[in-house]
Amino acid sequence: MSYTYKYPHYSVTVDCVVFALDMVEDELRILLIRRGEEPYKGMWALPGGFVQPDESLHCAAERELGEETGVRNIFLEQLYTYGEPDRDPRERVLSVAYYALVDINAYELHASSDADDAAWFSLSDLPELAFDHSEMIKCANGRLQGKIEYQPIGFELLPGKFTLRQLQKLYEIILNKTLDKRNFRKKILKMEILDELDEIEKDVTHRAARLYSFNKTRYEEKVKSGLYFEI
Amino acid sequence: MSYTYKYPHYSVTVDCVVFALDMVEDELRILLIRRGEEPYKGMWALPGGFVQPDESLHCAAERELGEETGVRNIFLEQLYTYGEPDRDPRERVLSVAYYALVDINAYELHASSDADDAAWFSLSDLPELAFDHSEMIKCANGRLQGKIEYQPIGFELLPGKFTLRQLQKLYEIILNKTLDKRNFRKKILKMEILDELDEIEKDVTHRAARLYSFNKTRYEEKVKSGLYFEI
Numbered sequence: 001m002s003y004t005y006k007y008p009h010y011s012v013t014v015d016c017v018v019f020a021l022d023m024v025e026d027e028l029r030i031l032l033i034r035r036g037e038e039p040y041k042g043m044w045a046l047p048g049g050f051v052q053p054d055e056s057l058h059c060a061a062e063r064e065l066g067e068e069t070g071v072r073n074i075f076l077e078q079l080y081t082y083g084e085p086d087r088d089p090r091e092r093v094l095s096v097a098y099y100a101l102v103d104i105n106a107y108e109l110h111a112s113s114d115a116d117d118a119a120w121f122s123l124s125d126l127p128e129l130a131f132d133h134s135e136m137i138k139c140a141n142g143r144l145q146g147k148i149e150y151q152p153i154g155f156e157l158l159p160g161k162f163t164l165r166q167l168q169k170l171y172e173i174i175l176n177k178t179l180d181k182r183n184f185r186k187k188i189l190k191m192e193i194l195d196e197l198d199e200i201e202k203d204v205t206h207r208a209a210r211l212y213s214f215n216k217t218r219y220e221e222k223v224k225s226g227l228y229f230e231i
Numbered sequence: 232m233s234y235t236y237k238y239p240h241y242s243v244t245v246d247c248v249v250f251a252l253d254m255v256e257d258e259l260r261i262l263l264i265r266r267g268e269e270p271y272k273g274m275w276a277l278p279g280g281f282v283q284p285d286e287s288l289h290c291a292a293e294r295e296l297g298e299e300t301g302v303r304n305i306f307l308e309q310l311y312t313y314g315e316p317d318r319d320p321r322e323r324v325l326s327v328a329y330y331a332l333v334d335i336n337a338y339e340l341h342a343s344s345d346a347d348d349a350a351w352f353s354l355s356d357l358p359e360l361a362f363d364h365s366e367m368i369k370c371a372n373g374r375l376q377g378k379i380e381y382q383p384i385g386f387e388l389l390p391g392k393f394t395l396r397q398l399q400k401l402y403e404i405i406l407n408k409t410l411d412k413r414n415f416r417k418k419i420l421k422m423e424i425l426d427e428l429d430e431i432e433k434d435v436t437h438r439a440a441r442l443y444s445f446n447k448t449r450y451e452e453k454v455k456s457g458l459y460f461e462i
Binding site: 080 | 234239
């Protein structure tokens with residue numbers, strides 16, 4: 001079977017940069033797959049693949065991520081489209097990159113389809129990657145750092161109930177800097193987007209701290225009325 | 232001549248949402264072209280066109296904008312990629328949208344190439360547009376409103392020297408709300424990204440006000456050291 005056109009056409013792929021937080025090692029992790037096909041067979045890469053004729057870009061990203069890693073039903077946001085003429089050794093392939101933040105404990109990885117393996121890698125210690133995928137991760141990390149300064153996007157990386165210490169740790173890991181505890185708490189509570197729960201941490205060796213949850217409805221109300229904040 | 236591929240391939244276009252500020256009518260304007268070719272021949276649309284095999288997406292956007300409107304050498308930023316399977320009546324065409332802010336007085340429009348005409352339209356009174364171009368403009372406007380709250384991106388819309396009244400007007404037009412004069416001045420001066428000039432307005436009927444210019448170097452230093460602000 002073949003496809004003939006009057007003008008040059010291009011292949012289009014989607015690639016997904018999925019971040020998770022490792023609260024034990026205090027670092028961000030990225031979901032990678034090992035390529036089962038040429039080019040770059042055997043190398044690590046972002047989950048992704050070709051857009052089918054009848055599916056939207058967003059659906060293609062969700063499908064490829066699910067097929068190759070088993071991670072499904074997550075909130076993906078479009079990041080950037082990579083279209084340098086020589087970015088793929090086969091032919092001209094444009095890739096629309098998406099990014100997502102997930103709770104690392106909520107997903108069990110299952111590699112299949114074009115992927116031989118799927119695993120979480122530390123953002124600070126990534127293997128050599130296929131195509132321009134390192135650049136995509138760098139761009140997604142920049143977007144994450146930029147956004148978290150003025151929007152509470154990091155909550156998807158935490159479990160539903162968390163302590164303020166964990167939340168501060170999340171900001172410190174993403175921004176790669178130490179934050180003042182008192183200042184951080186004051187600012188984050190002033191936003192009025194956290195619900196203080198009637199529960200404290202369990203099974204911890206240190207003094208158990210109060211648990212909080214993220215109030216998304218209140219957050220969305222605040223965004224509508226013009227909330228912007230600075231950490 | 233024809234192009235044959237083993238798998239489905241797609242056409243790729245770029246489209247440009249170019250904003251300018253009309254300081255007389257106090258409104259944002261959008262640069263549109265009248266299509267000289269089918270589909271949607273005779274309708275207004277965003278400047279744009281097909282990506283050539285040897286050019287990057289960014290170069291394609293610059294080239295098409297220049298060819299169709301005469302607007303060249305401006306700062307274009309990638310906005311979003313539109314890829315719904317049925318967004319073009321001919322076949323599947325993906326479009327990578329770019330956006331830009333320009334000083335309306337700095338460019339003379341010259342329609343050519345696939346465009347029969349080029350003109351500035353009021354954002355609040357746009358004609359019916361070809362393809363999904365209305366959606367692209369809505370998305371670009373949202374990005375502009377979101378960004379200007381925490382980054383001084385609006386300066387490209389002003390002449391090199393401007394008054395604080397003009398700058399406030401710019402924010403008011405983009406955000407579509409009235410701002411408190413004293414508060415606005417306090418906040419904008421506190422950012423330390425404006426240079427107060429030894430000049431005042433000329434040829435005005437009201438009391439001539441001090442002129443300022445945007446200090447881009449200082450702004451970039453501040454961004455690097457973590458500046459975020461809220462208007």
